[in-house]
Amino acid sequence: MRLAMPRLFPWLFIAWTTPALAETLALTGGAVWTGPAAQPIRNGTVVIENGRISAVGRLRAPRGATVIDCTGMTVLAGFWNSHVHFFERKWANGGTIPAPELERQLEEMTTRFGFTSVFDIGSPGENTRRIRQRIEKGEVRGPAIRATGEVIVAPGAVPPANVLRMLGNLPSENHEVNSAEEATAAVRSLVASGADGIKLHLQLPLPEDVIQAVANEARKAGKPVFVHPSSRADVMAAARAGVDVLAHTTPFAQWDGAVVRALLEKRVAITPTLSMWRFLLRHDRVTMQEKAAAEAVAQLNAWHAAGGTVLFGSDLGAVEYDPAEEYERMARAGMRFAKILASLTQAPAERFGEAAERGQIAPGFAADLTIVAGDPATNLRALTAVRYTIRNGRVIFRGKP
Numbered sequence: 001m002r003l004a005m006p007r008l009f010p011w012l013f014i015a016w017t018t019p020a021l022a023e024t025l026a027l028t029g030g031a032v033w034t035g036p037a038a039q040p041i042r043n044g045t046v047v048i049e050n051g052r053i054s055a056v057g058r059l060r061a062p063r064g065a066t067v068i069d070c071t072g073m074t075v076l077a078g079f080w081n082s083h084v085h086f087f088e089r090k091w092a093n094g095g096t097i098p099a100p101e102l103e104r105q106l107e108e109m110t111t112r113f114g115f116t117s118v119f120d121i122g123s124p125g126e127n128t129r130r131i132r133q134r135i136e137k138g139e140v141r142g143p144a145i146r147a148t149g150e151v152i153v154a155p156g157a158v159p160p161a162n163v164l165r166m167l168g169n170l171p172s173e174n175h176e177v178n179s180a181e182e183a184t185a186a187v188r189s190l191v192a193s194g195a196d197g198i199k200l201h202l203q204l205p206l207p208e209d210v211i212q213a214v215a216n217e218a219r220k221a222g223k224p225v226f227v228h229p230s231s232r233a234d235v236m237a238a239a240r241a242g243v244d245v246l247a248h249t250t251p252f253a254q255w256d257g258a259v260v261r262a263l264l265e266k267r268v269a270i271t272p273t274l275s276m277w278r279f280l281l282r283h284d285r286v287t288m289q290e291k292a293a294a295e296a297v298a299q300l301n302a303w304h305a306a307g308g309t310v311l312f313g314s315d316l317g318a319v320e321y322d323p324a325e326e327y328e329r330m331a332r333a334g335m336r337f338a339k340i341l342a343s344l345t346q347a348p349a350e351r352f353g354e355a356a357e358r359g360q361i362a363p364g365f366a367a368d369l370t371i372v373a374g375d376p377a378t379n380l381r382a383l384t385a386v387r388y389t390i391r392n393g394r395v396i397f398r399g400k401p
């Protein structure tokens with residue numbers, strides 16, 4: 001049967017013989033963190049077959065396997081960035097950017113920092129989906145992209161197209177809503193056009209029934225809701241509505257115990273975007289920058305100390321690309337390495353329904369891996385010293401030694 005198949009289905013034969021799929025890959029000699037809570041396996045081996053992890057432990061590379069020597073390196077589950085945007089002008093006409101240039105741009109923003117999965121929470125949806133298609137077809141190397149597409153906002157909350165262009169961004173046909181009915185219709189339309197989640201942007205406030213309507217309709221469609229809050233009232237309303245992810249800390253609104261309790265009760269997760277505040281306020285007085293940055297760190301500290309879920313998210317695409325500062329600020333908020341690792345791997349995989357095959361290094365899991373030089377558990381800077389980014393068993397980025 002297996003021999004007869006290729007004649008009947010030549011495309012299947014091609015799939016079987018594509019090296020990336022047929023090859024057995026063995027990563028040897030590194031310290032392997034199978035999960036954020038586990039002790040690393042020193043001098044461990046990860047075996048990858050057909051894009052999946054087939055074995056992990058202190059074992060020999062199988063015969064005939066292609067070996068990547070990871071001596072002196074740390075092997076981690078592939079990183080997620082749960083707050084990114086493909087809205088810079090460079091992504092315009094995503095379907096026709098020459099492949100080498102598109103790949104270079106994806107590398108600069110994502111794969112060179114080890115991101116194998118990203119959640120884009122606000123960009124022109126059709127354009128981002130075109131970029132994703134080209135990655136998924138294998139035309140260019142890049143991360144798995146999920147995207148909310150256009151955001152839901154109050155009328156006038158987002159600057160007009162000419163201002164956005166001047167600021168370096170693509171214009172976007174956002175859904176401006178005035179009522180719960182319009183919000184429900186906006187969610188339906190986004191879901192129908194292929195959105196993987198819904199982003200509610202509260203740059204200007206919206207009434208609580210609108211927030212509720214968005215959350216209810218998105219829940220029916222099984223899509224996570226991300227909220228950009230501006231005030232304490234926004235955070236409380238988002239918590240009451242039971243949204244999935246708070247897209248930012250809010251340094252201009254204090255988080256007292258009641259805020260933390262409300263968010264915990266509804267199991268809301270947070271993408272802290274700590275370094276975004278420094279970037280956003282870079283034209284403001286130094287003391288204001290410092291105050292906001294310190295408040296954001298204090299909020300994250302209160303949140304994770306209370307047991308709240310943190311998803312690594314930096315507002316990538318709206319800020320500088322290098323996540324080193326974000327990791328450093330998370331550590332300043334009291335997050336130990338294992339917790340930062342959880343925010344990059346297991347926590348997002350769980351939150352977005354992929355816990356059975358991503359977020360850990362275990363047999364049967366997808367071979368999404370981030371391999372860094374050195375030991376990030378003792379030196380956090382090592383998290384950005386990425387040597388290999390592997391997605392579904394394929395090397396999508398190779399760093400220089």
Ligand SMILES: [Zn+2]
Binds near residue numbers: 083085121315318
């Ligand atoms: Zn953002």
